[in-house]
Amino acid sequence: xxxxxxxxxxxxxxxxxxxxxxxxxxxxxxxxxxxxxxxxxxxxxxxxxxxxxxxxxxxxxxxxxxxxxxxxxxxxxxxxxxxxxxxxxxxxxxxxxxxxxxxxxxxxxxxxxxxxxxxxxxxxxxxxxxxxxxxxxxxxxxxxxxxxxxxxxxxxxxxxxxx
Amino acid sequence: xxxxxxxxxxxxxxxxxxxxxxxxxxxxxxxxxxxxxxxxxxxxxxxxxxxxxxxxxxxxxxxxxxxxxxxxxxxxxxxxxxxxxxxxxxxxxxxxxxxx
Numbered sequence: 245x246x247x248x249x250x251x252x253x254x255x256x257x258x259x260x261x262x263x264x265x266x267x268x269x270x271x272x273x274x275x276x277x278x279x280x281x282x283x284x285x286x287x288x289x290x291x292x293x294x295x296x297x298x299x300x301x302x303x304x305x306x307x308x309x310x311x312x313x314x315x316x317x318x319x320x321x322x323x324x325x326x327x328x329x330x331x332x333x334x335x336x337x338x339x340x341x342x343x344x345x346x347x348x349x350x351x352x353x354x355x356x357x358x359x360x361x362x363x364x365x366x367x368x369x370x371x372x373x374x375x376x377x378x379x380x381x382x383x384x385x386x387x388x389x390x391x392x393x394x395x396x397x398x399x400x401x402x403x404x405x406x407x
Numbered sequence: 408x409x410x411x412x413x414x415x416x417x418x419x420x421x422x423x424x425x426x427x428x429x430x431x432x433x434x435x436x437x438x439x440x441x442x443x444x445x446x447x448x449x450x451x452x453x454x455x456x457x458x459x460x461x462x463x464x465x466x467x468x469x470x471x472x473x474x475x476x477x478x479x480x481x482x483x484x485x486x487x488x489x490x491x492x493x494x495x496x497x498x499x500x501x502x503x504x505x506x507x
Contacts, residue, residue, distance in 0.1 A: 256421065257421065263428070264424060264432065264441050269436065276443065279447070283421075286454075290414070290455060292458055299469070302470075303473045311436075311440065311480070318491055323436075323437065324497060325434045344424075344426055347423055352419060355415040360412070385470075392477070
């Protein structure tokens with residue numbers, strides 16, 4: 245099982261790296277879908293089946309279809325901002341790469357040096373949220389999505405009517 | 408059973424890759440893709456913690472985070488369309504010239 249976790253995490257990490265360095269829009273979307281599906285495989289390995297299915301339905305379906313629809317609507321094929329022949333020039337990505345690597349080292353040091361034995365006993369106080377609190381959170385999430393949909397419709401409507 | 412440490416290291420790596428993408432790309436479209444990768448790392452951390460404690464609170468929070476990411480994507484793509492119709496390019500740096 246741990247071997248499957250290694251393979252899926254390596255696929256997810258490499259697909260994510262390809263997403264941020266890719267210059268073609270369709271390839272970037274496909275690599276993003278591969279990365280998200282590898283993450284979903286890891287969630288299934290963690291035995292959180294229902295949430296993994298909800299993740300696949302909402303996140304992968306919703307995010308990938310939204311990105312693809314916008315790229316089709318605007319007829320994007322390539323990244324026109326980055327004009328280098330061999331991708332993004334090292335002058336741009338060298339400084340952020342060093343900063344991100346330092347951050348990664350600090351994060352991994354924090355994860356590794358934590359003593360996990362004190363986390364094993366379950367805290368009863370943390371599990372006091374009842375089912376009604378979850379219903380309230382679901383309603384809040386629905387309001388959030390409704391607000392986002394209204395904002396998107398407002399922008400699109402004004403843009404298309406001005407045109 | 409996957410150890411908690413490995414899952415958290417995986418989530419950290421995904422988060423840092425997304426942060427690197429946010430820093431180096433100037434196209435708003437790819438910036439939103441990098442934001443999705445960053446949020447995917449946070450969601451992975453929530454799933455791993457929920458599986459470690461065998462309680463379903465983390466999964467509920469993860470699904471809430473998925474909803475927040477979807478709202479963020481839809482608003483960001485609407486802003487992208489607005490940027491295209493106003494400025495005719497995808498460069499996020501062109502927004503710094505905007506006056507009042």
